[in-house]
Amino acid sequence: MNGYEFERRLRRLGRREGVPVRYQAHGKGSHGRLYYGNRFTTLKDRKKPVGKGLLKAMCVQLGVDADRLEERMAMRYxxxxxxxxxxxxxxxxxxxxxxxxxxxxxxxxxxxxxxxxxxxxxxxxxxxxxxxxxxxxxxxxxxxxxxVPALVAAKLSLRGAMRAEGLSNVALAARMGVSEGAVRRLVDPDHASRLDGVVKALAQTGHGLIIEDYKETA
Known part of the structure; x- marks a missing residue:
């Protein structure tokens, strides 16, 4: 996962535990401070991947169980x-x-x-x-x-599930028995793929979609 994904998971954990989470940029530097309650750790460029060793060390500093961050919560689009x-x-x-x-x-x-x-x-x-x-x-x-349109929601869910599992396009293609190019199109949120194809790919990550009926409020 990258730094943004780590921060997102920490915020979800904080909401469940009632602990405030915030990120403080440090001038123009490449690192900032990520707070969990009154504890904090430094977080490098959030666009870059976070290695397992660094992830574990940051969790220790924040006083959180790294395994709890692996709990991917359902997203309602x-x-x-x-x-x-x-x-x-x-x-x-x-x-x-x-x-x-x-x-x-x-x-x-x-x-x-x-x-x-x-x-x-x-x-x-x-x-x-x-x-x-x-x-x-x-x-x-x-x-x-x-x-959010169902196709976009499905693609965003697929991209998130792949990041959480550390699953590459090539690895997902191997699971599905399709080409890497086919998977690249499935995960491209700007490409007009078939929804059933994205749902099948999502199932390969152990996740799925729930369709809800809703009423607009005003």
Whole structure:
């Protein structure tokens, strides 16, 4: 895993244990401080992989069990969205959890439909940049719940599962009996793959998808 993935897992553990987690950058240097409660460790460039020895040492400093970080929690790809009318009567959609996701529509329904695609594009950008995916917050009164497109959610789940297991494209291709190029397309969040193919790949990592029915709130 890289530093962003380590931080993401630590934050999830902190939420379960009621322990605050924060990252503090150190000027323009390549390292920062990662806090777990009142304990901290230094964390190198978060885009770079973290070796097993370093991972173990950091966990000791933070006072956490490294095995607990391996518990990959389920991710729910549905985000609260705010709709506001602009001066031209257009409906502008934004998501506090994913500020890069912005769009608009002639109606609220059109803006919400467009926002699903905007969320998918933004979250794909997060993952491709090695950034942790924002955990969806609880909707506030007046907000709407908008799901990420199923295909993008499946690909992001697959990419996360592969990182958690340290599974390369080549290794997954061998498990599936397909070419590395085929897997490369399956894990590319910008490629229009077939959903069933991504689900089959995800199953090879021991994970799956849950489909939910939901009602928009406002």
């Amino acid at each position: 549905v985000y609260p969205v705010t709709i506001e009318a602009d001066e031209d009567g257009r409906h502008v959609a934004s998501a506090g959890d994913v500020p890069e996701a912005l769009t608009e529509g002639a109606s609220i329904a059109e803006a919400l439909h467009a926002m699903s695609d905007a969320l998918g594009a933004a979250l794909a950008g997060y993952d491709l940049a090695g950034r942790a995916l924002p955990v969806p917050g609880e909707p506030e009164p007046g907000q709407y719940l908008v799901p």
